[in-house]
Amino acid sequence: MPLDIVLGAQWGDEGKGSITDLLAENADMVVRFSGGDNAGHTVTVGDQTFKLHLIPSGIIHDDTMCLIGNGVVLNPAVFLRELAGLKDRGIDIGPDRLKISRNTHLITPAHIALDTAKEAARGDGKIGTTLRGIGPAYLDKIGRAGVRANLLEDPEQLADTIQAHVASHNETLTKIYGAEPLDADAIATEFLEHARKIAPYLADGSVMVDKALKADQLVLAEGAQGTMLDVDHGTYPFVTSSSPTTGGVITGLGIGPGHLRNILGVAKAFSSRVGSGPFPSELFGDDAVRLRGTGANPWDEFGTTTGRPRRVGWLDLVVLEHAVRINGLTEITLTKLDILSGLEEIPVCVAYEKDGQRIEHLPLDLPSLEKCTPVYEVLPGWSEDIMQARTPAELPENAIKYVQFVESYLGVTVNRASVGPERDQNVDF
Numbered sequence: 001m002p003l004d005i006v007l008g009a010q011w012g013d014e015g016k017g018s019i020t021d022l023l024a025e026n027a028d029m030v031v032r033f034s035g036g037d038n039a040g041h042t043v044t045v046g047d048q049t050f051k052l053h054l055i056p057s058g059i060i061h062d063d064t065m066c067l068i069g070n071g072v073v074l075n076p077a078v079f080l081r082e083l084a085g086l087k088d089r090g091i092d093i094g095p096d097r098l099k100i101s102r103n104t105h106l107i108t109p110a111h112i113a114l115d116t117a118k119e120a121a122r123g124d125g126k127i128g129t130t131l132r133g134i135g136p137a138y139l140d141k142i143g144r145a146g147v148r149a150n151l152l153e154d155p156e157q158l159a160d161t162i163q164a165h166v167a168s169h170n171e172t173l174t175k176i177y178g179a180e181p182l183d184a185d186a187i188a189t190e191f192l193e194h195a196r197k198i199a200p201y202l203a204d205g206s207v208m209v210d211k212a213l214k215a216d217q218l219v220l221a222e223g224a225q226g227t228m229l230d231v232d233h234g235t236y237p238f239v240t241s242s243s244p245t246t247g248g249v250i251t252g253l254g255i256g257p258g259h260l261r262n263i264l265g266v267a268k269a270f271s272s273r274v275g276s277g278p279f280p281s282e283l284f285g286d287d288a289v290r291l292r293g294t295g296a297n298p299w300d301e302f303g304t305t306t307g308r309p310r311r312v313g314w315l316d317l318v319v320l321e322h323a324v325r326i327n328g329l330t331e332i333t334l335t336k337l338d339i340l341s342g343l344e345e346i347p348v349c350v351a352y353e354k355d356g357q358r359i360e361h362l363p364l365d366l367p368s369l370e371k372c373t374p375v376y377e378v379l380p381g382w383s384e385d386i387m388q389a390r391t392p393a394e395l396p397e398n399a400i401k402y403v404q405f406v407e408s409y410l411g412v413t414v415n416r417a418s419v420g421p422e423r424d425q426n427v428d429f
């Protein structure tokens, strides 16, 4: 069987967690291939809501195997906290259901301290990172100075490596950023404790996925972040430090491209972004509150990981065209269609205008992108509440037309729209 991918087509928080949980019903294995606990994936099943940061969103199905692939950066303390949180809620996950690739890189307190110090030093130019140590951990990985998970199986080597790692980063923290040094001994001791608990979860991720595919199992790769946060293809430098796009699946798991089948892009029916950086179709004031919500509903636009209010705007089809092209999307799921109910008119960004010229493809350099203003086509809205709709026939005509407009602009099938956060709140087309 092949490998299917679910990934974010915008700036993250598109609803990847709930769609992965839905598709995991038919998957044998669900794997994460990039990012770390900067991700916050919400899965709602009945009256239970889970917020997952590192553990794949397939975990709620008790017959699904999960893997944290080598492309992820894993904070051991956060991983253990997440396991404990799930156990408290009756989901007891042992190494028989969850594995971590041995070549996954670890996030340490030094990475977190550096993330904080660097953001403070950037001042007004800050990226607005999640302060989870993501950038510094990937920097160490690419700089060949990272700490890999396989060390958790070798306590002596682990202690030495962590001590040297903290000592080296203390130089940067104190001398460049004027921050307090970290206690290398205490961190080494903490990591030895984590190692005891995490070592049984380690595996060779590439072999594991390969075996599953050869055994005709369906593997589902769950993206974190979104295409516009990709370090190569996003709004650089206002991006994350990994490749949350299709290319990242191949290197982030260690598989060949021949296995790929469906590449599903998840997109909100509007747009949102947390953190700084360009956002051409952004709305402000009352219009923004209308899409964001005030926090009264669990799905209102406040960050799952940081609680920050998300910036919101109209759907941007220039962004989605970029996502289709970069990822080779074969289908799109539109989430949160219900949020548009009650709007008389719904503007959709169909191009940008820059220096009097119409732009159809996302400019990659920041100065150009910052000069772009959106060109909108205004579609008619609908007044009905659609959260109870389960079939296309139960959707208002204008909701269907909205979906069809997206589909025909992009030339990619919209296979499904979600109309609420719960597993069954979907309309399949």
Ligand code: GDP
Pocket: 008, 012, 013, 014, 015, 016, 017, 018, 039, 040, 041, 042, 043, 044, 298, 299, 300, 304, 335, 336, 337, 338, 339, 417, 418, 419, 420, 421, 425
């Ligand atoms: P992810 O990071 O892509 O998994 O998305 P998040 O979990 O960070 O944010 C998506 C939010 O929207 C969560 O609160 C979900 O429960 C919620 N959500 C997902 N799909 C829908 C939907 O169709 N309608 C509504 N109202 N909420 C949804």
Ligand code: IMO
Pocket: 008, 011, 012, 013, 014, 038, 039, 040, 041, 127, 128, 129, 130, 131, 132, 133, 134, 135, 223, 224, 225, 226, 229, 238, 239, 240, 241, 273, 274, 275, 276, 304
């Ligand atoms: P999920 O998987 C939304 C954003 C941060 C910041 C930038 C860099 O839930 O969709 P980082 O901490 O990665 O160095 O921050 O990326 N960001 C996300 N925004 N959803 C996410 O994950 C994100 N992960 C990182 O807000 O702008």
Ligand code: MG
Pocket: 012, 013, 014, 039, 040, 041, 042, 304, 305
């Ligand atoms: Mg999220």
